[in-house]
Amino acid sequence: xxxxxxxxxxxxxxxxxxxxxxxxxxxxxxxxxxxxxxxxxxxxxxxxxxxxxxxxxxxxxxxxxxxxxxxxxxxxxxxxxxxxxxxxxxxxxxxxxxxxxxxxxxxxxxxxxxxxxxxxxxxxxxxxxxxxxxxxxxxxxxxxxxxxxxxxxxxxxxxxxxxxx
Numbered sequence: 342x343x344x345x346x347x348x349x350x351x352x353x354x355x356x357x358x359x360x361x362x363x364x365x366x367x368x369x370x371x372x373x374x375x376x377x378x379x380x381x382x383x384x385x386x387x388x389x390x391x392x393x394x395x396x397x398x399x400x401x402x403x404x405x406x407x408x409x410x411x412x413x414x415x416x417x418x419x420x421x422x423x424x425x426x427x428x429x430x431x432x433x434x435x436x437x438x439x440x441x442x443x444x445x446x447x448x449x450x451x452x453x454x455x456x457x458x459x460x461x462x463x464x465x466x467x468x469x470x471x472x473x474x475x476x477x478x479x480x481x482x483x484x485x486x487x488x489x490x491x492x493x494x495x496x497x498x499x500x501x502x503x504x505x506x
Contacts, residue, residue: 385488392487397427399483400475404437407467411460412452414444423468427475431503438468 401424408416426433481492
């Protein structure tokens with residue numbers, strides 16, 4: 342692991358030099374185009390990362406609020422887990438749902454007077470609704486804004502990407 346830390350140190354320290362060396366690998370007539378393309382790719386990547394982090398924060402916060410509203414024990418911790426796992430495509434939200442449902446089955450609600458089984462069902466429905474709103478409404482708008490793309494184009498990309506699984 343020391344080698345990884347050293348490599349990271351040198352990448353940070355010598356980053357501009359390394360980028361210049363990569364640019365110099367292109368033929369002289371194309372260097373300006375390569376530099377421009379690298380800048381555009383960096384801009385898109387940074388926009389994607391900012392949008393994804395914002396989505397993680399929103400999903401985490403909404404999960405905390407909904408969890409507190411229905412009396413889910415440890416709602417702030419489960420919201421943090423949902424926000425962190427939001428970064429993992431497709432299986433992240435499922436992985437975040439599992440401990441919440443298990444906790445609902447074992448502990449029940451601190452507010453609602455219902456059986457643990459029905460409360461666990463409510464938790465599943467809440468997590469599904471949060472994901473549906475995020476995937477259908479928030480993701481296209483947030484990612485579209487950060488990537489400078491129309492939300493409909495982002496939504497189409499999400500649908501096509503999901504169908505490829």
